[in-house]
Amino acid sequence: MTIEKISHSQKKNVLHGLPEKVIFCKRCVMSNQRPSTSPELVKKSSKIDTVHFDDDGICHACKYSDEKKKINWKQREDQLVELLDKYRRNDGYWDVVVPGSGGKDSAYVSHVLKARYGMNPLTVTWPPHRYTEIGWENFQDWLRVGGLDNISFTPNPKVHASLTRLAFLNLLNPFQPFIIGQKNIAPRIAFEKKIPLIMYGENQAEYHNKLSETQSPIMDRSHYTWDGERKLFFAGIETDKLSEFGIHKKDLSVYMPITESQALETGIDIHYFSYYHNWMPQENYYYAAEHTGFKPNPERSEGTYSRYASLDDRVDGFHYYTMFIKFGQGRAMNDAAHEIRDGHITREEAVALVQKYDGEFPAKYFQEFLKYINITVEEFWITIDNNRSPHLWDKVGSEWKLKEQVC
Amino acid sequence: MEAKGTGLLAGGPRRRIIAKLEVKGPNVVKGLHLEGLRTVGVPEVFSREYNLQGIDEIMFIDTVASLYGRNNSFDIVKKTAEQIFIPLGLGGGIKTLNDVELALRSGADKVAVNSQGVRNKNFLREIERNFGSQCLVAHLDVKKKNGSWIVLIDNAREVTDLDAVEWAREVEGLGAGEIFVTSVDKDGTMKGADVELIQSISSAVCIPFIYSGGIGRPSDVTDVFLKGGADAIAISAVLHFNKTTLKEIRDEVSSHAISIRL
Numbered sequence: 001m002t003i004e005k006i007s008h009s010q011k012k013n014v015l016h017g018l019p020e021k022v023i024f025c026k027r028c029v030m031s032n033q034r035p036s037t038s039p040e041l042v043k044k045s046s047k048i049d050t051v052h053f054d055d056d057g058i059c060h061a062c063k064y065s066d067e068k069k070k071i072n073w074k075q076r077e078d079q080l081v082e083l084l085d086k087y088r089r090n091d092g093y094w095d096v097v098v099p100g101s102g103g104k105d106s107a108y109v110s111h112v113l114k115a116r117y118g119m120n121p122l123t124v125t126w127p128p129h130r131y132t133e134i135g136w137e138n139f140q141d142w143l144r145v146g147g148l149d150n151i152s153f154t155p156n157p158k159v160h161a162s163l164t165r166l167a168f169l170n171l172l173n174p175f176q177p178f179i180i181g182q183k184n185i186a187p188r189i190a191f192e193k194k195i196p197l198i199m200y201g202e203n204q205a206e207y208h209n210k211l212s213e214t215q216s217p218i219m220d221r222s223h224y225t226w227d228g229e230r231k232l233f234f235a236g237i238e239t240d241k242l243s244e245f246g247i248h249k250k251d252l253s254v255y256m257p258i259t260e261s262q263a264l265e266t267g268i269d270i271h272y273f274s275y276y277h278n279w280m281p282q283e284n285y286y287y288a289a290e291h292t293g294f295k296p297n298p299e300r301s302e303g304t305y306s307r308y309a310s311l312d313d314r315v316d317g318f319h320y321y322t323m324f325i326k327f328g329q330g331r332a333m334n335d336a337a338h339e340i341r342d343g344h345i346t347r348e349e350a351v352a353l354v355q356k357y358d359g360e361f362p363a364k365y366f367q368e369f370l371k372y373i374n375i376t377v378e379e380f381w382i383t384i385d386n387n388r389s390p391h392l393w394d395k396v397g398s399e400w401k402l403k404e405q406v407c
Numbered sequence: 408m409e410a411k412g413t414g415l416l417a418g419g420p421r422r423r424i425i426a427k428l429e430v431k432g433p434n435v436v437k438g439l440h441l442e443g444l445r446t447v448g449v450p451e452v453f454s455r456e457y458n459l460q461g462i463d464e465i466m467f468i469d470t471v472a473s474l475y476g477r478n479n480s481f482d483i484v485k486k487t488a489e490q491i492f493i494p495l496g497l498g499g500g501i502k503t504l505n506d507v508e509l510a511l512r513s514g515a516d517k518v519a520v521n522s523q524g525v526r527n528k529n530f531l532r533e534i535e536r537n538f539g540s541q542c543l544v545a546h547l548d549v550k551k552k553n554g555s556w557i558v559l560i561d562n563a564r565e566v567t568d569l570d571a572v573e574w575a576r577e578v579e580g581l582g583a584g585e586i587f588v589t590s591v592d593k594d595g596t597m598k599g600a601d602v603e604l605i606q607s608i609s610s611a612v613c614i615p616f617i618y619s620g621g622i623g624r625p626s627d628v629t630d631v632f633l634k635g636g637a638d639a640i641a642i643s644a645v646l647h648f649n650k651t652t653l654k655e656i657r658d659e660v661s662s663h664a665i666s667i668r669l
Contacts, residue, residue: 282443289439289596296442298550300564305474307442307564344444346432352475 015389017047022404080276094122099186102142107288125152128313135312141293165373166235175319217275303331317362332357423639439595441563460653472500488514519546522560535582545578593621605635625659
């Protein structure tokens with residue numbers, strides 16, 4: 001694959017299907033350029049759906065956080081107990097699947113289900129591309145200290161790296177293969193082990209999907225099943241055409257979603273724990289530290305100020321960095337927006353944090369990332385610059401500058 | 408200076424018990440390993456309460472000043488100084504001699520300096536020259552790594568390659584009047600102090616040494632003094648969460664014939 005440099009002036013003004021006018025939420029600093037979560041396997045290009053804003057300039061995640069204040073959490077917990085009673089087994093078999101990596105959120109959900117609600121969880125892990133030292137320790141402690149069963153499924157690392165390479169080059173979305181696998185592995189294990197209940201952590205609406213999606217505790221099946229016929233795309237490439245890149249049908253089975261009929265046959269439903277309990281990542285951190293031995297990163301992650309989120313994968317920084325290039329919003333903005341909504345920081349503090357850390361280059365594992373996806377430094381930067389949308393980026397001298405910054 | 412850390416000199420010099428209030432905006436927060444910003448109350452209430460219970464000193468640490476590049480805690484110190492007449496310290500985001508002056512004018516008796524001292528050693532020397540070593544506390548956030556401890560800055564968000572014990576010796580030479588060391592591994596855990604760290608620091612420096620991190624029971628404080636040899640202990644979580652009281656700590660510590668203010 002040869003990569004041609006596209007001159008900035010020859011690009012369309014707006015790439016990736018983004019809104020032309022940049023707006024930052026008046027309350028939480030989030031940009032309207034942020035993608036919302038949607039099924040990956042139907043994406044033919046880097047075109048994405050973006051977060052929802054109302055005319056008042058406030059994003060739906062903030063609107064949802066207002067709604068959350070009105071929720072009767074006691075009632076929601078009663079609903080949870082009712083749900084768990086329906087699925088709870090007394091024959092010793094697992095009665096709930098909890099997907100996770102041993103980060104603070106999955107550690108919290110799985111441990112609470114076991115310790116407070118007497119469930120027998122089977123945790124399921126789609127491991128990071130490359131564990132960080134602290135990520136590996138936390139994964140092990142999650143099971144050892146937390147006392148949990150786990151299935152960790154490692155996809156063929158060669159195929160995984162090839163798909164990641166293609167997703168980087170075609171979509172500037174190197175995390176797409178990981179996200180696909182992570183999404184589909186728990187339903188697959190649930191189907192194979194005949195465990196109908198899957199418990200997720202937070203609803204995507206906590207992170208800017210439509211407000212209407214928060215009304216139900218159940219994830220729409222379209223996110224993790226298919227009809228068995230529709231064309232699917234990896235890295236924007238139709239599955240049949242992947243053989244040109246040395247990736248064949250047999251290499252992909254573990255990434256494939258289960259079919260709708262398989263989901264129905266087992267009665268699989270994914271519930272969001274955040275529907276039943278007020279979801280506060282920071283509280284999950286304190287809980288996980290106390291109950292599963294979770295430890296924060298020894299230093300902050302590049303691109304943000306946080307030490308407790310998304311720290312187990314050495315190539316993780318490139319997920320956030322490529323987001324920053326494509327959408328002009330990075331990791332610090334994600335973290336700060338959520339912390340504003342949870343009442344931990346003010347908007348003024350968030351602006352300072354975003355200005356200080358957003359878009360910081362993940363230098364620490366750069367060489368490792370290049371080697372991992374087998375591209376050169378030149379190929380990396382050409383791909384990066386090709387994906388800078390002119391409505392977001394200006395080149396001033398030799399430096400790229402965002403046209404709009406949160407203030 | 409007397410020998411420390413042997414436990415044989417119980418009694419000896421008077422040891423101090425300091426309340427550490429980590430401040431963010433108008434609130435006192437308490438993290439875990441210096442991460443997390445759980446709000447636990449407001450500084451006015453804590454300082455009044457600890458003063459009533461007979462705390463020796465209060466150390467305010469603005470946890471986000473370095474992070475945001477500003478310091479908003481002068482007012483908090485000022486309000487406290489108007490009502491409470493024990494020594495007050497202020498740390499977090501002290502970057503210039505002007506910051507030091509503002510802190511002292513607000514009523515702080517001393518400033519604790521970490522990040523800026525690491526970035527510019529000369530800053531410590533300048534504080535000592537302009538204001539005297541009695542008001543300069545060298546503040547170290549340290550984390551265990553490969554059998555020794557490294558120094559962290561910006562509220563433990565950035566690592567440095569400084570060895571904590573060597574840096575402790577160096578800041579003493581640069582004019583620090585006291586040294587204040589927090590174990591990031593123990594911070595907020597309430598599972599006991601890092602005695603090995605305390606021993607290493609107290610045998611390396613002669614200036615008064617304040618330790619902080621991991622106090623969960625009164626006997627942990629005894630360990631800090633008797634086994635570790637620190638001159639003072641700075642306590643936060645265990646007091647904020649009412650897991651024990653100053654009285655219980657004093658009773659326990661003084662039962663080992665350690666000299667404290669009763």
